[in-house]
Amino acid sequence: DVKVTQSSRYLVKRTGEKVFLECVQDMDHENMFWYRQDPGLGLRLIYFSYDVKMKEKGDIPEGYSVSREKKERFSLILESASTNQTSMYLCASSLNPGAAFFGQGTRLTVV
Amino acid sequence: KQEVTQIPAALSVPEGENLVLNCSFTDSAIYNLQWFRQDPGKGLTSLLLIQSSQREQTSGRLNASLDKSSGRSTLYIAASQPGDSATYLCAVMNRDDKIIFGKGTRLHILP
Numbered sequence: 001d002v003k004v005t006q007s008s009r010y011l012v013k014r015t016g017e018k019v020f021l022e023c024v025q026d027m028d029h030e031n032m033f034w035y036r037q038d039p040g041l042g043l044r045l046i047y048f049s050y051d052v053k054m055k056e057k058g059d060i061p062e063g064y065s066v067s068r069e070k071k072e073r074f075s076l077i078l079e080s081a082s083t084n085q086t087s088m089y090l091c092a093s094s095l096n097p098g099a100a101f102f103g104q105g106t107r108l109t110v111v
Numbered sequence: 112k113q114e115v116t117q118i119p120a121a122l123s124v125p126e127g128e129n130l131v132l133n134c135s136f137t138d139s140a141i142y143n144l145q146w147f148r149q150d151p152g153k154g155l156t157s158l159l160l161i162q163s164s165q166r167e168q169t170s171g172r173l174n175a176s177l178d179k180s181s182g183r184s185t186l187y188i189a190a191s192q193p194g195d196s197a198t199y200l201c202a203v204m205n206r207d208d209k210i211i212f213g214k215g216t217r218l219h220i221l222p
Contacts, residue, residue: 031208033210035212040214042213042214042215043200043212045209045210045211048208048209050208056209058209090155094204094208094210097142097143097208098204099143099145099160100145100202100204100210101157102147102155102156102157103154105152105153105154107152
């Protein structure tokens with residue numbers, strides 16, 4: 001079975017902190033994704049990576065950056081966390097093309 | 112830009128009924144369409160994947176259909192059970208490998 005693991009289930013950070021959300025997949029998938037999910041807005045794509053060191057902006061990249069130094073790991077970085085980045089963050093991976101598999105989510109609260 | 116719409120946004124039905132959830136998308140140039148289930152506070156669980164060349168997929172009590180030319184998919188749930196209560200999400204993988212989601216249908220099965 002595909003396993004996508006996010007480093008934390010719950011995080012509380014202070015405004016202005018630099019925040020790292022980590023995601024690891026164990027199925028050698030080319031594609032990895034970061035989404036945020038908010039009530040009434042659904043899942044919105046933040047960034048997408050189709051290979052090591054390759055990335056593309058999604059619909060809402062402002063305030064975020066990503067890093068993919070190894071195929072299995074995709075990190076989402078909040079350079080200076082703000083309260084409007086309080087959300088559920090979901091990581092996914094897929095083959096190119098193929099079915100997407102999701103991690104368990106990280107609920108981030110910025111205070 | 113791909114847009115995915117799910118109707119209805121919420122649905123309550125008595126246990127034992129058959130039901131249909133709807134998904135529509137604006138750009139038919141897709142690789143595949145995937146249906147997910149999400150329980151409150153949790154990640155997404157993949158239910159069914161339909162490749163663009165396929166018309167339907169079945170898994171147990173679930174059947175998903177795809178009409179790519181009209182930009183529509185349905186998820187049919189037979190003999191609904193209280194354990195089916197969840198949010199159901201539809202997602203399409205575009206030709207650029209990005210995965211775009213609808214906002215979901217919240218399903219409540221009444222015992």
